Amino acid sequence: MPVTVVDHPLVRHKLGLLRENGISTKDFRELAGEVARLLTYEATKSLKTEKISINGWAGPLEVDRIAGKKITVVPILRAGLGMMDGVLDMIPGAKVSVVGMYRNEETLEPVRYYVKLAKKIHKRRAMILDPMLATGGTLIATINLLKEAGCRHIMGLFLVSAPEGLARLEREHPDVMVYTAAIDDHLNENGYIIPGLGDAGDKIFG
């Protein structure tokens, strides 16, 4: 399973600010959006382009245009919404598919409560957004429903990932590409990423 840790200096700097205990909602939101933009830049690096002819100021010329499958972003509610605007700044034409899931804090199993996928999603490349990949349960449930809808090209963008979740993803969906700003140390007994960000949903929504 291809995992890319986006360790650009700007990403590492902003991630460091995100980890600060007591960070304000305003700062967390802004930084999550900024890191999401940088992850998108990296995650779209392998998109194919094609030549098209245009009329430039000095006459006809050929320029590049993104080719192939169009993208749908898939923010996982709630916390994934904190990355969505940053990603859409970079891919303004992307459709949005919304998946609502929360993690039962006792069993750590994902609970699905809302799904609204973009039309003809099987023809699109899906870009899942979630600040945290912890046990991987939420991500795997989301990939399962995207694959059931016919999606074959799936990637995930995360601010912080846990090795446990990545290992589980490797076993269950080795075809899914992951772009993360960091792979942290471990999960604690409550399933929280250490050192992690704390509860990203609460930090974004209050």
Ligand code: PRP
């Ligand atoms: C968090 C996070 C992921 C999930 C990760 O969401 O945003 O969706 O937990 O955990 P997992 O990898 O162990 O499944 P949370 O359940 O806190 O919901 P929220 O975004 O609505 O706050």
